[in-house]
Amino acid sequence: MKNTLIIILLFSFNSNAHNHQAQATYLGNEGIMIVEGGYKILFDPFFHNGYNNYQLVPDDIRHAIFNNKPPYDAIDAIFISHAHGDHFAADDMLKFLDTHPNTKLIAPNQAIMRLKVLKGSGKIMNQTTAIKLNYGDKEQTINFDGLHIEVVRIPHAGWPGRAQVENLVFRVTLNNTVTVMHMGDADPNESHFTPHKKHWKNKRTTTAFPPYWFFTSEDGQIILDEHLNVESSVGIHVPIKIPASLEMTGKKYFSKPSETINLVGSLKEN
Numbered sequence: 058m059k060n061t062l063i064i065i066l067l068f069s070f071n072s073n074a075h076n077h078q079a080q081a082t083y084l085g086n087e088g089i090m091i092v093e094g095g096y097k098i099l100f101d102p103f104f105h106n107g108y109n110n111y112q113l114v115p116d117d118i119r120h121a122i123f124n125n126k127p128p129y130d131a132i133d134a135i136f137i138s139h140a141h142g143d144h145f146a147a148d149d150m151l152k153f154l155d156t157h158p159n160t161k162l163i164a165p166n167q168a169i170m171r172l173k174v175l176k177g178s179g180k181i182m183n184q185t186t187a188i189k190l191n192y193g194d195k196e197q198t199i200n201f202d203g204l205h206i207e208v209v210r211i212p213h214a215g216w217p218g219r220a221q222v223e224n225l226v227f228r229v230t231l232n233n234t235v236t237v238m239h240m241g242d243a244d245p246n247e248s249h250f251t252p253h254k255k256h257w258k259n260k261r262t263t264t265a266f267p268p269y270w271f272f273t274s275e276d277g278q279i280i281l282d283e284h285l286n287v288e289s290s291v292g293i294h295v296p297i298k299i300p301a302s303l304e305m306t307g308k309k310y311f312s313k314p315s316e317t318i319n320l321v322g323s324l325k326e327n
C-alpha cells in the first residue's frame with residue numbers, strides 16, 4: 058500500500074513538471090495509444106480475439122474510443138501491425154473510420170484488403186494508406202502533419218513459418234519530439250534486422266514496444282540492445298497469466314489496460 062502511494066505521487070509530480078509530456082497508454086494485447094503535443098495515435102486498437110490467452114481491450118475503453126471520450130478522443134492516425142485476429146478487426150475499423158473522417162489508417166495491404174471487401178467501405182478508402190512491402194524491401198517513409206512515419210516489414214514470429222503474413226515494424230515520430238516503435242509480432246532473429254542497419258542507426262527511438270518474447274529470447278535482447286537504437290522498451294502481447302520467464306527478466310511490460318506511462322519518465326527508469 059505504501060509503495061502504491063509513493064508511485065502515484067511520483068507520477069503526478071512527473072506529469073506536472075512538464076506541460077508537454079508524451080505518454081503511452083495500454084489498451085490490450087498490442088493495443089497502445091501514444092499522445093504527444095496535441096497528436097494522438099493508436100496501434101492495433103480493434104480486435105475481437107484474445108485466443109483465451111491475451112488481454113482484450115475492455116469494453117469501457119472500446120466504448121470511449123468509439124465515442125470520443127477523453128483521453129481517447131481526436132485520434133489522428135491508427136496503425137495496424139498485421140491482419141491477425143488478436144490485432145485487427147476489419148468491421149470495427151470500418152465503423153470507426155466511417156464515424157471519424159479525420160482519422161487516417163496506415164496498415165499492411167492484407168488488412169486493407171479485408172476492409173475493401175466490406176459493404177460500405179468505399180467511402181473510407183481515402184483515409185487509408187496500404188503498405189505493400191515484401192521481406193527485405195527498403196524502409197518506406199510517410200509524412201502527415203506532425204507525424205513522421207517509417208515502416209519496415211519484419212517477419213511474424215515463427216519464421217520461416219507464417220512467411221506470408223505482412224507484419225510491420227513502425228517507427229513514428231510525433232511532433233518532432235518523441236519517437237516510438239511498434240513491432241507487431243516480429244520474429245526475434247537478428248538476420249531480419251541487420252539488413253536495415255542504417256535505418257535503425259539514423260534515428261534514436263524513445264520507447265520501443267516489442268512483443269514480450271524479445272525479452273525472453275537471447276536474440277531478442279541483442280536486437281533491442283545492439284540493433285534498434287532504443288532508449289527504453291516496454292513489452293506488449295503479454296499473456297493474461299504472466300509468464301514466469303518474463304517476470305524473471307525484470308523488464309517493464311504492459312499488462313493492465315489504461316495503465317499510462319510517461320515516455321520520458323520511462324527513459325529515466327532504465
Ligand SMILES: [Zn+2]
Pocket residue numbers: 141143144242294
Ligand atoms: Zn499476435
